[in-house]
Amino acid sequence: MTHHIVVLGAGYAGLTAARRAARLLRGSDVRLTLVNRSERFVERVRLHQLAARGIPPGQSLFRALAGSGVDLVVGEVAEVDAEARAVTVAGRADRLTYDTLVYALGSAADLDAVPGLREHGFAVADAEGAGRLRARLDELPGGAVVAVVGAGPTGVEVAAELAEARPDLSVELVTRSELGGGLSPGARRHLRRTFARLGVGVREHQRVTAVERDGVVTAEGARLACTALVWAGGFRVPSPAARSALRTDERGRLVVDGRLRSVSHPEVYGVGDSASAATVTGGETRMSCQAALPMGRYVAVDLARTLRGRRSGRPARIRDLGLDVALGRRNAVVQLFRGGGRPVGAVLTGRPAAWIKHRVVRAAAWLAGA
Ligand SMILES: Cc1cc2nc3c(=O)[nH]c(=O)nc-3n(C[C@H](O)[C@H](O)[C@H](O)COP(=O)(O)OP(=O)(O)OC[C@H]3O[C@@H](n4cnc5c(N)ncnc54)[C@H](O)[C@@H]3O)c2cc1C
Helix, strand or coil, rough: CCCEEEEEEHHHHHHHHHHHHHHHHCCCCCCEEEEEEEEEEEEEHHHHHHHHHCCCCCCCCCCECCCCCEEEECEEEEEECCCCCCCECCCCCEEEEECCEEECCEEEECCCCCCCHHHHCCCCCHHHHHHHHHHHHHHHHCEEEEEEEECHHHHHHHHHHHHCCCCCEEEEEEEEECCCCCCHHHHHHHHHHHHHHCCECCCCCEEEEEEEEEEEEEECCCECCCCCCEECCEEECCCCCCCCCCCEEECCEEEEEECEEECCCCHHHHHHHHHEEEEECCCCCCCCCCHHHHHHHHHHHHHHHHHHHCCCCCCCCCCCEEHHHHHHCCCCEEEEEEEHEEEEEEEEEEHHHHHHHHHHHHHHHHHHHC
């Protein structure tokens, strides 16, 4: 009987899994269905560029998913019934039943993190959000203050790109911790120097508790006036897994074993931002392409082995090797980690780091098969 594999989400992880599995299982009695909110793959790691300055013609961040060797269903995944092995897609009368499910719904901006954010804030976690921010920035006159909340890699990339693209704006980075926390002293120094040069104000140890139409309020009692606010204060994962019988962690991520299978339902694999797996370098997978791509690749290979009657291979070896953070177009910082996410002392910065970053970003979309 035909084995039906359903892949939910066509981001870096899901698309990698779907396209590779389609290739590896060619000629087998297998049907592959890919379900995604839109009919295009989005090069998500470049959305801050889209928001800050637009993308030059001929360099689109979007790739059509049709023709990828799988059946494409465009729609919103509403529910996963793990007991019945069925997925409900909004607007479709029939449920999609599966023999194997690959859960790869990624992550989104947590717009309910503080009051007022959903009404007054912007985010770059998806193409629609980045497009809205772009339109808002186009309206802003010189001198307007843009606050970027969150100094993780996304917040840092947004602030730097914005300050470089729009030097007429006043960009303020607000963080409840420290700029460059978790990076080596050399990387932190480079970040501070870069932000000073770009004129980005850095407000550390300020936890934003509310967003208003024209400013933010912090737990420390400060009020920062701003004309636009960009939230990079953390991602949440889509809710279908958490609302199902599948075992999830406190953030709603699917909990998977060393072979990336759900610990509660082994016919379900979890990959990318919406799954939590152990890395071989210590700790859990970080929300990153660095984890999403090998997770997707592993699942495709494991599926091909097991559906051809072979035993599952050795467990996945997902590594957290480091961070590569863009600071505008001609500058970046590459920070390698030793085990457990501890930074090594030496860092690469400036143009050589930007060159690497550029290639890594391009390679990520290519490796996903986009
Ligand atoms: C601005 C920005 C810069 C970044 N820079 C880097 C970087 O430099 N390096 C790095 O490693 N990582 C970076 N990241 C993080 C990286 O983008 C994610 O870790 C990566 O996209 C995860 O891949 P994924 O396949 O798990 O999820 P995604 O790429 O988010 O894909 C998930 C897919 O599922 C779809 N989907 C979600 N919910 C539903 C639903 N209910 N129904 C149907 N479809 C749904 C989405 O539309 C999407 O197509 C960045 C993120 C952002 C926002």
